[in-house]
Amino acid sequence: MNKWKWLILMLLPLFLTTGCWDKRDPEDREYMLTMGIDKGETGYLITFAPAKTNEKDPVKMVCKGNTLADAIASNDSNNSRKTELGQLKMIVFGKKILEDKVLLTSIVEELKRSQEISKKVTVLATEATAEDCIQAMMEEDDGTGLFLWEFYKNSAKEVGVTKGLDMDTFFTELKQQKGSCILPRIEMAKDGLHMGGGVALANMELAAFLNDKEEQGYLFLLGEAKGAVLVAEEDEKRIPLKIVGSRVKYEFDSKDGGKTTCRIRLKLHGNLLGNGDSDAFTEEGAKKLEELFTEIIKKEVEHTMKMAQDQKTAEFLGFAERLRQENPDYSGDFWSEVTISVEPELKISDTGRIR
Numbered sequence: 001m002n003k004w005k006w007l008i009l010m011l012l013p014l015f016l017t018t019g020c021w022d023k024r025d026p027e028d029r030e031y032m033l034t035m036g037i038d039k040g041e042t043g044y045l046i047t048f049a050p051a052k053t054n055e056k057d058p059v060k061m062v063c064k065g066n067t068l069a070d071a072i073a074s075n076d077s078n079n080s081r082k083t084e085l086g087q088l089k090m091i092v093f094g095k096k097i098l099e100d101k102v103l104l105t106s107i108v109e110e111l112k113r114s115q116e117i118s119k120k121v122t123v124l125a126t127e128a129t130a131e132d133c134i135q136a137m138m139e140e141d142d143g144t145g146l147f148l149w150e151f152y153k154n155s156a157k158e159v160g161v162t163k164g165l166d167m168d169t170f171f172t173e174l175k176q177q178k179g180s181c182i183l184p185r186i187e188m189a190k191d192g193l194h195m196g197g198g199v200a201l202a203n204m205e206l207a208a209f210l211n212d213k214e215e216q217g218y219l220f221l222l223g224e225a226k227g228a229v230l231v232a233e234e235d236e237k238r239i240p241l242k243i244v245g246s247r248v249k250y251e252f253d254s255k256d257g258g259k260t261t262c263r264i265r266l267k268l269h270g271n272l273l274g275n276g277d278s279d280a281f282t283e284e285g286a287k288k289l290e291e292l293f294t295e296i297i298k299k300e301v302e303h304t305m306k307m308a309q310d311q312k313t314a315e316f317l318g319f320a321e322r323l324r325q326e327n328p329d330y331s332g333d334f335w336s337e338v339t340i341s342v343e344p345e346l347k348i349s350d351t352g353r354i355r
Contacts, residue, residue: 029053030061030081033089034137034148036130039096039103040064046071047131049138049148051087060138062131068110085116090148091123091167092186094130098199098206105179105204112171119168125183125199127209136188148186148193162196162215163224173318179204180315182218202313210307217304220266220297220344221317223248230270232292241293241348245269252326260323260337266297266344290346297344305342309335 036047043066050058061079065071072083091111097104111117126133137148162184173181185197198210198218210218219225225246232239247267254260270293305317314320314334323330323338 029084030079031084031087032061033087034092034134035085035088035090036092036094036134037068037097037107038094038130039100042066044068044071044097044103044107045131046075047134048075048083049134049141058138058141060131060135068107068114085114086118088117088121091121092130092133093123093125093183093199094133095125095127095206096129098125098201101203101205108171108174108204111167117167119166119171121167123165123167123170123183124186126186126188127199128188133186133188133193136193140192162198163219163222174201174204176321177315177318178320180207180313182210182215182316185209185215200308200311200316202311202316207311207313207316208307210304213300214304214307217300217302218317220246220268220301221248221264221304223266225268229273230293230296232289232296234292239289239292240273241270241289242273243268243270244349250322252323254327258332258337259339262319262323262338262340264301264340264342266301266342266346268297268344268346270346270348272348286348290348293348294344294346297346298342301342301344305340314338 030048031051031053032048033051034049036049038045038047043064046063046065046068048061048063050061052058061075063071063075063078065074072085075083093104097107134148141148163182165181165184170181170183180200180202182198182200184195185199187194187197196212196215198215200207200210216225216228219228223246225243228243228246230241230243232241245268249265249267251263251265252260253263272289308314308317308319312335319338319340320330320334323334
């Protein structure tokens, strides 16, 4: 009996320091940084971009399954390293998966339940396949596997071309807006990857692709247009303006007969760039430029609204949800029952250049 006691005492530190029996060393794990989700012939086609954990550059990994768990199990069965998603930074949805309501709904529910994937993971979408997008990313990578993450931070977060969307916000918007939202868009171009525009979902299906201008109009509607650059033309000159402050306020007012008005008040502050005209900041010159850019912003926002109206939904722009917050009983046809006015208020400042 004493021998067994001594054996237990000797093994106890091993249990305390190593944890459970199936714990693996870091070199036995494949840490995934980016995951692409496409529609396969049956089920899902999952593409992984792993982190660099040895001397060799990381290579794309592709697996299939009827669920994400199936695909990961398949990946593990064909590789010596265990698939780890705890370090995942980005998820890219391909076009065909967004067109399939059943598959998209199922994968979203599985991502919600996942205990391994952080809800702060950034979500993107592409008109191409997610696999091709990840392949293009890895060809431009410096071997770390972090190219897409760095590219997103530098181009999307710092420049007002698309909104940031983490998975937690993605789930919240889908719930509040009846399966609708706008995802940031990434595409392959001749000169490399392009971050800009958006991908609109309505009722858990692809509704429309937003170009850069339509997405910019959406950012104004969110009050998140900081960093956006506008260009006006006057007297054969191109005048650029950078938005450095962006806020929005929605004011709903119910009228007799079931009609509702909605005032969208945009509070904006911009810096004039690259203009050598010394008259630009006379009182008259500043007012003229503010009116010029105000009209550009108004048209841009109204064009984005028209795009949503053509899709016969007010959900992915968040309009219907905002009205439901004001009036929980509202359930009508937004576009026929609500009159919207877009009212930009722009203040332009100099960039500090000596004139």
